[in-house]
Amino acid sequence: MPPHTAVGHPAPVPSMNGSGLFAGCPDLIGTPFSYAREEEVYGEGEEAEFVYRVVSGAVRTHKVLSDGRRQITGFHLPGDLFGFEQGDTHRHTAEALSDARVLIFKRRQVERAATDRAEVACQLWGMATNNLRLAQDLTLLLGRRTATERVAAFLMEVDERLGGSGTFSLPMTRRDIADYLGLTIETVSRTLSQLEEGGALQRPGGRQLSLRRAKLRRMVED
Amino acid sequence: MPPHTAVGHPAPVPSMNGSGLFAGCPDLIGTPFSYAREEEVYGEGEEAEFVYRVVSGAVRTHKVLSDGRRQITGFHLPGDLFGFEQGDTHRHTAEALSDARVLIFKRRQVERAATDRAEVACQLWGMATNNLRLAQDLTLLLGRRTATERVAAFLMEVDERLGGSGTFSLPMTRRDIADYLGLTIETVSRTLSQLEEGGALQRPGGRQLSLRRAKLRRMVED
DNA sequence: CGTCCCCTTGACTGCAGTCAATGGTCGTGG
DNA sequence: CCACGACCATTGACTGCAGTCAAGGGGACG
Structure with missing residues (x-):
């Protein structure tokens, strides 16, 4: 479940933006990485070992059916986190929309920080909740x-x-x-x-x- | 953001089911309440003071456009939590599908439990993440x-x-x-x-x- | 200058929506 | 007990919005 922040919604997760730190947690430093336009960040079915934070550029996440039909579930702009899953594999594919720089975090480390510090867990909860709201707005858009x-x-x-x-x-x-x-x-x-x-x-x-x-x-x- | 559990997905939030307690937290006891078929639990725009857990029956959450077009975003069966919002008002309407019994929790109390205990916050995070996945599955369904x-x-x-x-x-x-x-x-x-x-x-x-x-x-x- | 990719536009098709009539089931009251 | 009405579901005929197929324009880049 990549926490998708659909394009265009105001201030997706304020507490997540504007800082080089992860959820205000100084001991979680991500590893910088770059992707070229159209390059895959992770693929559907792969093990979900990392989570990502956009620094510059943009990333999209999508699902595809076997006959090629594709549904993009979110566009991720600077400040957005994506790549979280509930299970142990990615359920979407993520690709760079344009050349993009990201910070990569070990998922285990993030989860560890969440279990250690309620504050971090609450921020992650809020982020997921917010992304859920955006996904449901998209649901209304697509359905009606x-x-x-x-x-x-x-x-x-x-x-x-x-x-x-x-x-x-x-x-x-x-x-x-x-x-x-x-x-x-x-x-x-x-x-x-x-x-x-x-x-x-x-x-x-x-x-x-x-x-x-x-x-x-x-x-x-x- | 009511955490919607779409009908039909397996074991929506295992850790949330099968217990009368909230997120395994004994000090959070909900108040039992009943709704008749088609009765409103809460309306879009109302203050989000409570969250709910289905005990029996079923509840649906939906959004409506001014001309009557309606999109149901989730069906909630026994064990499911719903009614969470990121802001201070409900962004959906919730109604009983059939006669339903629920447990009502004060939202503030739940949030308090989450900030006090990382374990609770992590469970809520997991629940929201799972609901996000379901919403995104619905997105693919509706879009493609x-x-x-x-x-x-x-x-x-x-x-x-x-x-x-x-x-x-x-x-x-x-x-x-x-x-x-x-x-x-x-x-x-x-x-x-x-x-x-x-x-x-x-x-x-x-x-x-x-x-x-x-x-x-x-x-x-x- | 040529190729490739993206975008636009036009003509036609088809899937799902709309409008309408009928049937079925349930609950209520005569 | 049956008659009636309300609501829900099914089916048919037709419409229309968005999809499909096809052609051509316009930039970017080599």
Whole structure:
């Protein structure tokens, strides 16, 4: 169970961010490591020996069916932890979205710190709880939202996570977006074009986006 | 963030079951309470003052959009804990599926126990992590599975959770199933009929079901 | 300059949704 | 005990949203 922090949610785990330390625990120092774009961090079924913390870049976690259908369950940005499992093997595959630097921790050490210090365990509990909330938000999105609502919600999430200025560059491909939203790349592409037509956003070029947030918000109102 | 245990997964949180105590902690005694069928346990937006443990019956948690679209995020059977939130308000609505008895705990007391005893915090962490895994399995189901695959997977999950004998009675209505699987009641109904036609199950009457599990398993193979 | 990959757009298909009618079961009250 | 109504489930006919198949544009990079 990699604790997934879905793109775009505000302040995923405040206590986990902004520090080089793990859960405020000075004796847990991670080993720095780098991954190239599209490189695998760990694969589904592998032994879950380590957990990871993003320093720079971005990582995605996903599951695949035998016929190639893929569902991305989370995008992990700087500060996020991922790679935790309940059992002894990874139940997802993790790959670098872009070149990424991470800190690697021995899972056993983290678990040891949690059993020794209730404070650490509580932080990890809070992190898991928060990730659960995000996963359940995604559940509502996938189960009951239209394509337009999904894309609009996704754009607002990415915006918030990238500073909330309304102007940003998408860090992932159409394929990644589609596999996160349960759509096809064609539908994502068409939906973005329609949103632009409707004046809900502008596309200065490339993956650059400028959102008309009030308009988008009205499309995902619940 | 109610820790949802989706119907049908094996041994959701072993350490949480089979005991009248909370997380093996003798000083946390819950207050017994009962709810009638369809009665609300708590509503979205309400203050999250308590957490709950199912003793008998079943509870569902869900989110609704303003136009009535509903997504059930979990069914909670005896032994399951639900009602935890990261913030101070409930982000779901919880309702009794059938007449249900629960134990109610003061959230503050549970959190207190967690900060005092790392062992308790670790159990809660494990529970949240496990629920996260279930939520992510549901994500794959909703994002990338066909109607037939969803229903087949759902039936096998319910079977496992209800003893794994292959013969059981569905504890929820078509509406609940549909709102859990992101489908309509008509599609659920049609799919069940097709599965019966194809010899994947039998319907002796009412909500009674007898699964041909090997056949069903082949339909959801990944 | 050419190739590769990503993205967009168009035409058509098909799966699941919608609308509608009917049947079944249960509980209630005449 | 039966009649009625309410609710739940099934089935059929049709619709529509998103998927599929296909073609072509546009950057990045060698």
